Amino acid sequence: MPVASVSSTFVLDNGACSLKAGYSSWSSPNVIPNSITKAKSEKRRIFIGNQIDECRDLSSLYFMLPFQKGYLTNWDYQKQIWDYMYGKQCLNVDTPSKNLVFTEPYFNFLSIQEGLSELFFEEYRFKNVFRTHPGDLTCYKNKMEHPEEPCCLVVDSGYSFTHIVPYVDGKRVRNATKRIDVGGKLLTNHLKEIISYRQLHVMDETYVMNACREDCCYVSLDFERDLTKAESRTESRDYVLPDFTNLRRGFMKSPEASNGRPEDSEQIIRMNNERFAVPEILFHPSDIGIQQMGIPETIAHVISECPEETQRWLYQNIVLTGGLAKMPGFRERILKDVRELAPNEFKVIVRLPEDPISYAWQGGAALADDPIFRELSVSKLDYQERGHQACVDKYYL
Known part of the structure; x- marks a missing residue:
């Protein structure tokens, strides 16, 4: 957690994968997984947000996600995560004394907007709320x-x-x-399918394979050239899977050490054209049947x-x-x-910003110190007088 003074405005970039959360006076936010997780190794406990760091065995995790296809669909899950985030176990936010900058999806549904207004003003009782988009x-x-x-x-x-x-x-x-x-979810799922078909069944290992994608995949600047290299297998790399005893997160071996033969107690995945073929979906979605540019x-x-x-x-x-x-x-x-x-x-x-994940949050933190923030936000008094219509008139979402 960044060590800095606490301001009167809390900034929450509420992504489907992670929450970028913190006071506007901080130099960087806390990044908290926006999920509730169950692990087969600890069946009596659920892990909310970054509590997953306390889980000993991260294999075959079961994720309960508030967002589906980019929109908030499970309010119970989301409220549990927010309660934990605002609570003493995590950031310890005294919401009735704070202003809020909050991001929501583009073209958000009216019913979701109304629910958010009710939660922010009636449940968490923020003083002023400014709702906007990450962009x-x-x-x-x-x-x-x-x-x-x-x-x-x-x-x-x-x-x-x-x-x-x-x-x-x-x-x-x-x-x-x-x-x-x-998005990232689709790329990870596609990688799981390819590896499961070619090498090892990993369809239940979303957490592990998401880390594998982050560590191994890259965007090709010349797809045909890279494909030719992949056919010769000179560019293949070994990805060592975690065992959650000595190794918590997998890693990709260097070209010199990647010989396709695991060392003692290692379990590896041989990464070849998957490294650049999976991200290619971003540039040719039709490759997997999505008829879009x-x-x-x-x-x-x-x-x-x-x-x-x-x-x-x-x-x-x-x-x-x-x-x-x-x-x-x-x-x-x-x-x-x-x-x-x-x-x-x-x-x-x-x-490309230095940190593209928290860049929108940094914009929200800067906006909180701008005098125009008061004009853009809806006060609790406005909401009490006019309800959600006060938000509709202000935001035009």
Whole structure:
């Protein structure tokens, strides 16, 4: 947990995979898994959020997720996780004395919005609440770092989806916002299927294989070239699976040590073309039957739907956020493919923040100190007088 002073505003970037949570005065947030987990080794206990770090055996975990397909569907799970996060065991937040900056999904359903308003004001009793989208906070943070840029295109590659969101003068172009139904969850599931078919049954090992994907996969800059290398198996790497006794998380061996033969007590997976073929789904979703454009084509399509005078500026300020943006080669591939699609006279600049996972949270923390925060937020008094309509009038979600 970051050691810093406690401010009056709490910032919660509420992702489907993880919560990025902390006071606006902190330099970085706590990242807490947005899930409740059961383990076969400890059947009498459930692990809420980051309590999973206390679990001794992380094999065959069962996840209870509040979010399905990017939207909040199980309120009981989410409230349990929030209660734990706000409670003394975790961040110890005195919610009635705090303001809240909260992110929710794009195009959120009205029934979910109403439920969130009720929880924040009636259950947790926050003083003021500002609800927004991760892209809005990313745009705000980007404007602080690059005040000369009038436009910004946010590519948010998260757990459930990838969103392409254009901003002109700080305002989202709603009718041009697009979603691709590919995210980290789908990539991990696809990797599980491939490994289970070719080598070892890992369909129940979501936690382990998600770590494997993070440690091994990269985005190819030349798919045909890498495929030729993979056929010769000179680029194969061994991934050592954890045994949860001596090794809690698996790791990928160096090229020199990857000979396909496990050492004593080791269990390995031989990673070959899976390393770059799985992330390729982000660029060709049709490879697994999702009839949608890949990220670069969607970027070009989104920009083409924005006013003509803004297109030049959108191409030269593309910001990558979300967990998938951390994959090696992701930024370079986006830049390469978008450059081929963009008009020759336009400059293409793709920016990758130092920490793409917490970048939106950092924007929320900065916004909390802006005098405009009071104008943007809904007070508890407003909500008591007009109910959820006060939120609808303010946010236009």
